[in-house]
Amino acid sequence: xxxxxxxxxxxxxxxxxxxxxxxxxxxxxxxxxxxxxxxxxxxxxxxxxxxxxxxxxxxxxxxxxxxxxxxxxxxxxxxxxxxxxxxxxxxxxxxxxxxxxxxxxxxxxxxxxxxxxxxxxxxxxxxxxxxxxxxxxxxxxxxxxxxxxxxxxxxxxxxxxxxxxxxxxxxxxxxxxxxxxxxxxxxxxxxxxxxxxxxxxxxxxxxxxxxxxxxxxxxxxxxxxxxxxxxxxxxxxxxxxxxxxxxxxxxxxxxxxxxxxxxxxxxxxxxxxxxxxxxxxxxxxxxxxxxxxxxxxxxxxxxxxxxxxxxxx
Numbered sequence: 512x513x514x515x516x517x518x519x520x521x522x523x524x525x526x527x528x529x530x531x532x533x534x535x536x537x538x539x540x541x542x543x544x545x546x547x548x549x550x551x552x553x554x555x556x557x558x559x560x561x562x563x564x565x566x567x568x569x570x571x572x573x574x575x576x577x578x579x580x581x582x583x584x585x586x587x588x589x590x591x592x593x594x595x596x597x598x599x600x601x602x603x604x605x606x607x608x609x610x611x612x613x614x615x616x617x618x619x620x621x622x623x624x625x626x627x628x629x630x631x632x633x634x635x636x637x638x639x640x641x642x643x644x645x646x647x648x649x650x651x652x653x654x655x656x657x658x659x660x661x662x663x664x665x666x667x668x669x670x671x672x673x674x675x676x677x678x679x680x681x682x683x684x685x686x687x688x689x690x691x692x693x694x695x696x697x698x699x700x701x702x703x704x705x706x707x708x709x710x711x712x713x714x715x716x717x718x719x720x721x722x723x724x725x726x727x728x729x730x731x732x733x734x735x736x737x738x739x740x741x742x743x744x745x746x747x748x749x750x751x752x753x754x755x756x757x758x759x760x761x762x763x764x765x766x767x768x769x770x771x772x773x774x775x776x777x778x779x780x781x782x783x784x785x786x787x788x789x790x791x792x793x794x795x796x797x798x799x800x801x802x803x804x805x806x807x808x809x810x811x812x813x814x815x816x817x818x819x820x821x822x823x824x
Contacts, residue, residue, distance in 0.1 A: 513813060513814045513815070513816065514726075514813070515726050515729045515730070515733075515810050515813055515814065516813060517729055517732055517733060519809055519813070520729075520733050520806040520809050520810050520813075521733060521736050521737070521806055523616055523805035523806045523808065523809035524612075524801045524802030524803065524804070524805035524806065525802060526805075527612070527615045527616060527801055527805050528798060528801060528802075530619070531615075531622060533625070534611075534615065534622070534625045534626060534801075535794065535797055535798050535801070536625075536794065537611075537624070537625025537626075537627060538608055538611060538612075538625060538627070538797040538800075538801065539793040539794035539796075539797045539798075540793070541604075541607065541608060541611070541625070541627055542604060542608060542793045542796065542797055542800075543790060543793040545600070545603065545604035545607060545608070546600055546601065546604035547790075547792070547793050549600050550597065550600060553593055553596060553597060553600070554593075556593075557586075557589055557590060557593065560585075560586055560589060561586065564583060564586045568583070602637055602640065602641060603637065605637075605640065606633045606634075606636050606637030606640060607627065607628075607629060607633050608627075608797070608800065609636060609640070609705070609709075609804055610627075610628065610632055610633040610636050610709055611625065611626040611627045611628070612626070612800070612801050612804045612805050612808065613636070613705075613706050613709045613710070613804070613805075613808040614626040614628070614632075614709075615801075615805070616805050616808035616809055616812060617706070617709070617710055617808055617811075617812055631712050632709050632710075632712050633709075635708045635709065635711075635712055635713055635714055636705060636708050636709045638708070638714050639704050639705055639708035639714055639715060639716060640705060642714075642716055643698075643701060643704060643705065643716065646698075646701065646716070647694070647698055650694045650697060650698075651694060654687070654690040654691070654694065658683065658686065658687055658690075695731075696727060696731075699723070699727055699730045699731060699734060700719065700720050700723045700724075700727060700730075701716060701717070701719045701720060701723075702719065702723070702730065702734075702807060703719040703722055703723055703807060703810065703811050703814070704716045704717075704718065704719040705807060706807050706808040706810075706811035706812075707719055707722070707811055709808075710811065710815075722811075722814055722815070723814075726810075726814070730810070733806055733810070737802070737803050737806065740799075740802065740803070741799070741803065744799050748795075
């Protein structure tokens with residue numbers, strides 16, 4: 512039976528970057544073109560409304576006035592109208608960039624153009640990714656809806672003097688925890704559908720279930736390690752960004768002056784800054800992205816590798 516090497520899986524992204532460090536620049540540039548700049552352009556259209564709404568809300572709260580609910584709802588409605596376009600941009604960019612990382616692990620000789628391609632592999636990966644996300648969403652809603660109903664019933668009962676028993680809340684939390692664990696387990700069992708669809712150039716999903724049988728615990732260890740790495744990177748980036756904004760930009764007279772003026776003028780000044788942040792974030796983000804995505808291709812490679820003839824059963 513094929514097995515998973517925890518060390519090789521976790522280190523897959525580091526090996527890809529160490530073997531060809533320049534691919535991070537290629538992937539960062541691709542992310543910039545495919546996702547970051549399109550998202551900046553999309554958000555720049557609603558940025559004046561966003562600035563105006565936050566300004567008014569902060570002013571009202573400072574003077575003890577309730578925020579303008581109508582203006583907030585109007586902003587939410589406008590943002591909701593952009594969501595389909597944002598989702599399409601994210602899906603396309605992730606399919607191409609994830610495909611490049613999978614290719615770097617599964618087809619290391621195909622390094623031309625930084626492993627970036629647009630073809631059937633990316634199409635099948637994007638389709639599988641979309642269905643994978645939909646399955647996760649359905650499972651989450653299947654858990655949250657009953658929990659929400661139970662919480663609403665308990666709150667209504669309490670309002671009418673029928674307080675729930677002392678074990679009601681702990682039991683609800685236990686059910687929530689068990690449900691989340693079940694969803695995580697199911698999504699880990701299906702996780703190899705992504706590299707599988709890429710490698711086999713077809714839509715797959717439930718085929719991952721049989722491939723990962725008996726390997727759920729190691730998949731969980733890999734996922735947990737990657738989650739810890741992501742958390743450390745996120746905390747470091749947050750501290751660095753906060754230090755930059757507070758110690759440098761926020762105390763600079765030119766920065767404070769840039770925030771004065773009409774919402775449209777402020778948006779025009781902020782858009783280039785958003786673009787600059789996108790450039791830096793694209794390079795750093797793609798290095799982290801490779802470290803998080805490459806392990807799943809390595810796990811798929813290990814579980815589907817043919818045994819040497821001398822060791823065949």
